[in-house]
Amino acid sequence: MIEKVTKTVDTLNQAAGLKRAENRAKWVSYLFCFPAVSLMFIILLVPIFVAGVLSFTDYSLGNPDLNWLGSKNYEVIFGRSSYQKMIWATVTYVVVVVPISIGLGLGAAMLINSVGRIGELYKTIYFLPVMAALLAMALVWDLALHPTVGIVNQTLRLGCGTWIEGLFSFGWLPWVDGAQSWYSTSCADEFPLWIGDRDYAMPTICFIGIWQAFGFNMVLYLAGLTGVPRELYHAAAIDGVTNTWDQFRLVTWPMLGPTTIFVVTITSINSFKVFDTVEALTWGGPAKSTYVMMYAIFEKAVKENLVGFGSAITIVFLFFVLLITFTQRFLVEKRVHYS
Amino acid sequence: MASVTIQNIDKSFGTVKVLNGVSIDIEDGEFIVLVGPSGCGKSTLLRIIAGLENQNSGSIKIGNNIVDNLHASLRDIAMVFQSYALYPHLSVAENISVPLRMRRLNFLQRFPIIGRFIPGSKAAKASIKKDVDEVTEMLGIEELLHRKPGQLSGGQRQRVAVGRAMVRHPQAFLMDEPLSNLDAERRVHMRAEIAELHRRLESTFIYVTHDQAEAMTMADRVAVMMDGDLLQVDTPRNVYANPVDIRVAEFIGSPKINILSAQSNDTGDVNVGDMVLAGVKSAAKNSKIQVGVRPEAVTLEPKNSAGIPCHIVHHENLGSEAYFHVELNSGERVISRMDASAIDQFSTGHDASVMLHSNNVLLFDNDGQRIVTHNEVVM
Ligand SMILES: Nc1ncnc2c1ncn2[C@@H]1O[C@H](COP(=O)(O)OP(=O)(O)OP(=O)(O)O)[C@@H](O)[C@H]1O
Ligand SMILES: [Mg+2]
Numbered sequence: 197m198i199e200k201v202t203k204t205v206d207t208l209n210q211a212a213g214l215k216r217a218e219n220r221a222k223w224v225s226y227l228f229c230f231p232a233v234s235l236m237f238i239i240l241l242v243p244i245f246v247a248g249v250l251s252f253t254d255y256s257l258g259n260p261d262l263n264w265l266g267s268k269n270y271e272v273i274f275g276r277s278s279y280q281k282m283i284w285a286t287v288t289y290v291v292v293v294v295p296i297s298i299g300l301g302l303g304a305a306m307l308i309n310s311v312g313r314i315g316e317l318y319k320t321i322y323f324l325p326v327m328a329a330l331l332a333m334a335l336v337w338d339l340a341l342h343p344t345v346g347i348v349n350q351t352l353r354l355g356c357g358t359w360i361e362g363l364f365s366f367g368w369l370p371w372v373d374g375a376q377s378w379y380s381t382s383c384a385d386e387f388p389l390w391i392g393d394r395d396y397a398m399p400t401i402c403f404i405g406i407w408q409a410f411g412f413n414m415v416l417y418l419a420g421l422t423g424v425p426r427e428l429y430h431a432a433a434i435d436g437v438t439n440t441w442d443q444f445r446l447v448t449w450p451m452l453g454p455t456t457i458f459v460v461t462i463t464s465i466n467s468f469k470v471f472d473t474v475e476a477l478t479w480g481g482p483a484k485s486t487y488v489m490m491y492a493i494f495e496k497a498v499k500e501n502l503v504g505f506g507s508a509i510t511i512v513f514l515f516f517v518l519l520i521t522f523t524q525r526f527l528v529e530k531r532v533h534y535s
Numbered sequence: 536m537a538s539v540t541i542q543n544i545d546k547s548f549g550t551v552k553v554l555n556g557v558s559i560d561i562e563d564g565e566f567i568v569l570v571g572p573s574g575c576g577k578s579t580l581l582r583i584i585a586g587l588e589n590q591n592s593g594s595i596k597i598g599n600n601i602v603d604n605l606h607a608s609l610r611d612i613a614m615v616f617q618s619y620a621l622y623p624h625l626s627v628a629e630n631i632s633v634p635l636r637m638r639r640l641n642f643l644q645r646f647p648i649i650g651r652f653i654p655g656s657k658a659a660k661a662s663i664k665k666d667v668d669e670v671t672e673m674l675g676i677e678e679l680l681h682r683k684p685g686q687l688s689g690g691q692r693q694r695v696a697v698g699r700a701m702v703r704h705p706q707a708f709l710m711d712e713p714l715s716n717l718d719a720e721r722r723v724h725m726r727a728e729i730a731e732l733h734r735r736l737e738s739t740f741i742y743v744t745h746d747q748a749e750a751m752t753m754a755d756r757v758a759v760m761m762d763g764d765l766l767q768v769d770t771p772r773n774v775y776a777n778p779v780d781i782r783v784a785e786f787i788g789s790p791k792i793n794i795l796s797a798q799s800n801d802t803g804d805v806n807v808g809d810m811v812l813a814g815v816k817s818a819a820k821n822s823k824i825q826v827g828v829r830p831e832a833v834t835l836e837p838k839n840s841a842g843i844p845c846h847i848v849h850h851e852n853l854g855s856e857a858y859f860h861v862e863l864n865s866g867e868r869v870i871s872r873m874d875a876s877a878i879d880q881f882s883t884g885h886d887a888s889v890m891l892h893s894n895n896v897l898l899f900d901n902d903g904q905r906i907v908t909h910n911e912v913v914m
Binding site: 425427428430431432433434435436437438442446447450451453 | 582585586587606607608612613614616617618620621622623624633634637638645699
């Protein structure tokens with residue numbers, strides 16, 4: 197009997213001890229988390245919060261007085277035409293670069309996946325623009341696109357009057373008047389200024405953006421393709437799939453769903469952040485046709501020291517990026533993870 | 536429903552030879568099981584039949600047609616994969632309907648939205664739905680129709696894979712270890728279910744497994760493969776009782792057959808150790824041979840009776856029967872399978888005598904080929 201009682205007391209003591217140990221462990225675990233969590237707050241969240249507050253003021257660096265402007269900065273952004281152009285330019289860039297670079301990346305990945313050894317070579321070449329610093333490459337593009345001595349226009353000029361003009365003026369299509377085509381009229385008149393022309397500047401910046409982004413998307417898709425089980429293709433073959441299109445629709449595309457979501461998100465965010473090419477080539481011009489958000493932030497907050505206004509653009513920018521991320525998170529991701 | 540003729544199939548991957556001139560005639564409606572240890576080339580053979588892999592030489596005939604140059608989709612066979620290979624983004628109903636959609640709907644009709652407005656698609660879709668419903672009802676998976684494969688258990692997925700194979704009434708069913716992802720209990724259950732399905736469909740089944748129990752319980756005929764060679768194609772009973780090769784004898788049967796080295800003299804009498812196998816005459820005279828005895832043809836007798844003296848090393852009680860592991864003086868191990876009541880008499884650590892029942896012994900030469908014996912029992 198006595199033995200039994202001591203035993204019970206022992207167990208109780210043990211339980212209490214356990215409880216205490218557990219509490220201590222919990223407390224210690226918070227302690228261990230503290231440095232990481234506090235760093236996260238200081239480095240990631242506080243700056244955003246500060247930018248948010250500053251966006252309602254006219255703060256500028258070195259200027260001691262600071263006035264609360266309320267929503268005035270935002271009214272300017274959404275009201276004045278140069279900032280409407282800014283949003284328009286940014287959205288154009290994203291809407292052009294994202295689908296084209298993803299489509300090309302996917303196509304290249306599937307082609308490389310289907311050829312054997314030589315695929316490695318293509319992979320390396322297509323990935324080069326990703327590895328190169330975009331600013332340095334932008335300088336190369338600047339030279340290449342120079343209206344008179346640039347290699348682009350020189351090459352185009354060489355083709356004038358030859359079969360190349362015949363081919364690219366599309367006069368051989370029965371419903372096209374070759375003489376009115378872009379190539380022929382340019383030959384007769386002159387070739388575009390590219391980044392110096394408000395109609396060509398944005399398409400040119402987009403082209404460079406695609407050139408740069410598609411190699412990265414290709415690599416992501418190549419990784420995605422290795423995860424598609426080979427047996428699914430075999431099952432599809434037995435189920436009667438004979439052509440590549442059906443195979444793509446039934447197996448490849450659905451299985452690449454998670455990769456696509458990731459690629460779309462990353463490419464969209466990167467496209468919203470386009471800056472280097474604009475800074476190196478066009479400075480937002482001509483006529484604000486390439487005045488993208490990142491460049492606007494740089495111009496206002498850094499060059500003109502209008503930190504408050506720059507912060508407001510930053511917040512608008514963040515809003516767009518968060519919108520993309522949340523769309524991915526809540527709308528699409530549920531439909532592409534199948535288990 | 537059709538016969539499948541496999542003629543002299545050779546296959547190498549690079550320098551590795553995987554199949555050496557395999558030939559099997561599979562009859563219409565037969566359930567044949569390809570069995571063999573892992574890596575012996577069973578799946579490769581099945582995939583060659585399906586058209587997913589090309590043979591180096593030899594030819595495959597389904598019915599009366601040589602199909603060597605036909606794409607997998609045109610061979611009119613269905614396959615159930617080990618991993619089931621269900622389309623994870625499609626519901627169960629959609630998975631099962633894929634083979635029909637690919638065949639009964641044309642390119643435009645298969646398009647999402649637009650397809651609805653192409654003439655004939657409504658009737659075709661109705662017929663597909665009818666066939667899918669028929670199959671799901673037969674397999675008892677009606678409640679699962681709208682689930683995705685990720686929401687199913689292994690056994691349910693297996694059924695869906697079978698349903699997808701069944702739905703278009705193919706000439707032959709190919710199955711590559713369809714039960715290997717299931718737990719032991721489920722496997723025994725599905726074994727019976729697949730055999731029953733075969734009886735109901737009366738179709739040709741070619742079934743691959745490395746599990747000899749599956750082979751023995753389901754097959755009309757068993758094809759035993761090893762290292763790319765087809766060793767024997769025969770009924771389960773014959774493969775067990777009359778193996779042509781020592782490798783077949785060793786692969787089929789659990790516990791494994793006992794192999795003892797022996798010597799035949801010039802009259803064909805066979806000596807195992809000091810004991811002469813009564814009534815057994817070997818066709819190979821005066822040579823070193825191997826004797827195979829199934830555990831149930833080995834019995835233990837009390838110490839010092841006729842037979843080979845032995846020491847009981849271990850015994851396992853399985854309830855209805857018991858396995859006795861004994862060691863002979865020569866160091867060879869033998870397993871005896873007897874009624875569990877024998878445990879009262881013989882137990883681990885004791886000595887006894889081993890009796891080989893000579894009308895059940897199999898003789899093999901040193902290369903493992905079967906030697907004719909005169910008292911061969913015909914089963
Ligand atoms: N694509 C391939 N390339 C190279 N070797 C291969 C390939 N496919 C199979 N092999 C080899 O061929 C041999 C037979 O393979 P197979 O898949 O047919 O074996 P299996 O009998 O089905 O084995 P398991 O029971 O493990 O499935 C193996 O040694 C394997 O390594
Ligand atoms: Mg296999």
